[in-house]
Amino acid sequence: MVILPSTSSYLSMANIFFSDKEKSFTKEHKNIFVPVEDTSQSPENPDKPDIVRASSFIFPSYEDQFGELIIDDCQIKADLYFGDSWYVLGNGVGIYNGSAIPGYGRTILIAGHNNTYFNGLKYAKEGQIVKIRTNYGNYQYEITGTKITDNEDRSAYDLAKNEENLIMYTCYPFDTLGLTNLRAFIYAKYVSGPVIDKTS
Amino acid sequence: MPENELEPEVHEHEHRHHHRKKSKLKSVLYSVMAFFLSFVLFLLSICIVLRFTLLSKNYMLGIMDNKGYYSMVRNELQSRLTDLVHASGFDEEFAVSFANGYDVKNAVENYIDSFYSKNTTLVDTTEFKQQLHVAVEEYAKQKNIQIDSETENNIIYFVNEAASIYVDQISVPFFSTIGKYIDTLYSAVNITTGVLIAMTFGISAVIFFTNRYKHRRFRYLCYGLTGATLATFVIPLIVSVSDKITKVNINTRSLYNLFVGYFTNFFMYFYICAGILAILSLTSFLAYRVYYQKTTSH
Numbered sequence: 001m002v003i004l005p006s007t008s009s010y011l012s013m014a015n016i017f018f019s020d021k022e023k024s025f026t027k028e029h030k031n032i033f034v035p036v037e038d039t040s041q042s043p044e045n046p047d048k049p050d051i052v053r054a055s056s057f058i059f060p061s062y063e064d065q066f067g068e069l070i071i072d073d074c075q076i077k078a079d080l081y082f083g084d085s086w087y088v089l090g091n092g093v094g095i096y097n098g099s100a101i102p103g104y105g106r107t108i109l110i111a112g113h114n115n116t117y118f119n120g121l122k123y124a125k126e127g128q129i130v131k132i133r134t135n136y137g138n139y140q141y142e143i144t145g146t147k148i149t150d151n152e153d154r155s156a157y158d159l160a161k162n163e164e165n166l167i168m169y170t171c172y173p174f175d176t177l178g179l180t181n182l183r184a185f186i187y188a189k190y191v192s193g194p195v196i197d198k199t200s
Numbered sequence: 201m202p203e204n205e206l207e208p209e210v211h212e213h214e215h216r217h218h219h220r221k222k223s224k225l226k227s228v229l230y231s232v233m234a235f236f237l238s239f240v241l242f243l244l245s246i247c248i249v250l251r252f253t254l255l256s257k258n259y260m261l262g263i264m265d266n267k268g269y270y271s272m273v274r275n276e277l278q279s280r281l282t283d284l285v286h287a288s289g290f291d292e293e294f295a296v297s298f299a300n301g302y303d304v305k306n307a308v309e310n311y312i313d314s315f316y317s318k319n320t321t322l323v324d325t326t327e328f329k330q331q332l333h334v335a336v337e338e339y340a341k342q343k344n345i346q347i348d349s350e351t352e353n354n355i356i357y358f359v360n361e362a363a364s365i366y367v368d369q370i371s372v373p374f375f376s377t378i379g380k381y382i383d384t385l386y387s388a389v390n391i392t393t394g395v396l397i398a399m400t401f402g403i404s405a406v407i408f409f410t411n412r413y414k415h416r417r418f419r420y421l422c423y424g425l426t427g428a429t430l431a432t433f434v435i436p437l438i439v440s441v442s443d444k445i446t447k448v449n450i451n452t453r454s455l456y457n458l459f460v461g462y463f464t465n466f467f468m469y470f471y472i473c474a475g476i477l478a479i480l481s482l483t484s485f486l487a488y489r490v491y492y493q494k495t496t497s498h
Binding site: 022023025086087089090113114115116171173175176177178179180181 | 280282283284286287288289290336340345347350351353354355356357358361446447448449450453456
C-alpha cells in the first residue's frame with residue numbers, strides 16, 4: 001500500500017499502450033430529439049400519469065441532444081443534452097450524467113451557463129412552469145424555490161432522492177465577467193409527464 | 201610386425217585426436233565469443249538509438265515541427281479557451297484573437313528545453329496571465345463594463361483557470377514523472393555506450409588476433425554481426441506487426457500525432473542500425489569467402 005502512490009503515475013503511463021483499437025478524433029454528436037405529442041397525462045384519468053416503457057425509446061448517450069427545456073416566464077428555450085461537458089454547455093443545457101433523466105422518478109440535475117442559455121434563470125420565481133420535451137414524452141415541473149450557495153456546497157442537491165424532482169443550476173451572479181465561486185440553484189417539483197417503466 | 205614400428209602410428213593417431221579435441225574446444229569458445237559480440241552490438245544499437253532519439257532535445261523538436269504539433273496545440277488551446285470564454289461572459293472572438301496572438305511555439309520549445317536541460321517541467325504562465333489580463337481589461341473598456349472588486353475577483357479566477365488550461369496544453373503528460381530521471385539516464389547511456397564500444401573492440405580483437413587463419417577471423421565476426429543484425433531488426437518488426445503504436449490510448453489529437461510520429465521514427469532508427477550491421481555482416485561474410493578460397497587453394 002505504501003508504494004501505491006509512487007507507482008500509480010507509472011501504471012497510468014503504461015495504460016496508454018493497452019488499447020485494442022485505433023484512436024478516432026472525429027466527434028459525432030447525435031440529435032435523437034423527435035418531439036412527441038403531449039402525453040403528459042392519461043386522458044382517462046388526469047391524475048394518473050402515462051407509463052412509457054424503457055425499451056420503447058432510445059436512451060441518450062453522452063453528449064446526445066434528446067430534448068429541449070422551456071421556461072416561458074424566464075424567456076428560456078434551450079436544447080437539452082445528456083451530460084454536462086464543455087461541448088454541451090456551449091450548445092445548450094445538460095443533464096449531469098450522475099443524475100436521472102425525466103420520468104425516472106429521481107433527481108434531475110441540469111446545468112447551463114449563466115451568461116447564455118440559463119441567463120434567464122435570474123427571473124425565476126416560485127410557481128413558474130418548466131417544460132421539458134424529450135424524445136419519449138413531455139414533462140412539466142413547477143419551481144418551488146431558489147438558493148444561492150458556494151460551488152462546494154454538496155447539500156444543495158440530493159441525487160439519491162427517490163422522488164421525481166428537477167434542479168437547475170448555473171453560476172452566480174448573472175451577467176458577470178469572469179468565473180465565479182457561487183452557484184444559483186432553482187428547485188422544481190414534478191407536475192406531469194410519463195413515468196418510465198424500468199422493468200420493461 | 202615389431203612393436204617399435206607401430207609406435208609412430210599410435211603417436212600420430214593420439215596427436216590427431218588431441219588436435220581435433222583442441223580444435224573443437226576452440227570452435228566452441230569462438231562461437232561463445234561471437235554470441236557475446238552480437239549481444240554487445242545489440243545493446244550498443246539500443247544505446248545509440250536512445251542517445252539520438254529519446255534523449256535528444258533536437259529529435260523531439262524536429263518531430264514536433266514535422267508533425268504540425270504547434271498548430272494543433274494552438275487549435276486545441278483556442279478551442280478550450282473558447283469554451284471557457286463562453287462560460288465567462290465574453291464574446292467567442294475574444295478567445296480566437298487571444299490564442300492566435302500568443303506564441304505557442306515559443307512556449308512549447310521553452311518547455312522542452314527546460315525538460316532536457318534543467319530537468320524541470322514547469323510551464324511559466326507569467327507572460328500568459330499578463331497578456332490575458334491586459335486583453336480582458338481592453339475588452340471591458342471596449343464594452344463599457346465597469347470592473348468592481350467582485351468582478352475583479354471573477355476575472356482573476358477566469359485568468360487562473362485559463363492559465364491551467366494553457367499549462368495543460370503546453371506540457372506533455374508524464375514528462376513531470378520521467379523528467380527527474382533524464383540526467384541520470386543520459387549519463388548512464390553515455391557510460392554504457394563507452395563500455396559497450398570498448399567491449400566490442402575487445403571481443404573483436406580477441407577473435408581477430410588469436411585466430412591463425414584469416415577466414416576464421418571473419419567467420420566469427422560474421423556470426424556476431426549477423427546475430428546483432430537479427431536482434432536489432434526484430435524489435436521494430438514486432439512493433440510494426442503488432443500495430444501497437446497507432447492504437448495508443450491518448451485523448452488529444454496533438455499528443456496522439458506527436459506520439460505516433462515520435463515512436464514511428466524511433467523504431468525507424470532501429471531499422472537503420474540493423475541495416476548498418478547487415479552491411480558489416482555481409483562485408484565480413486565476403487571477406488570470409490575470399491580468405492577461405494585462398495586457404496583451400498593453398
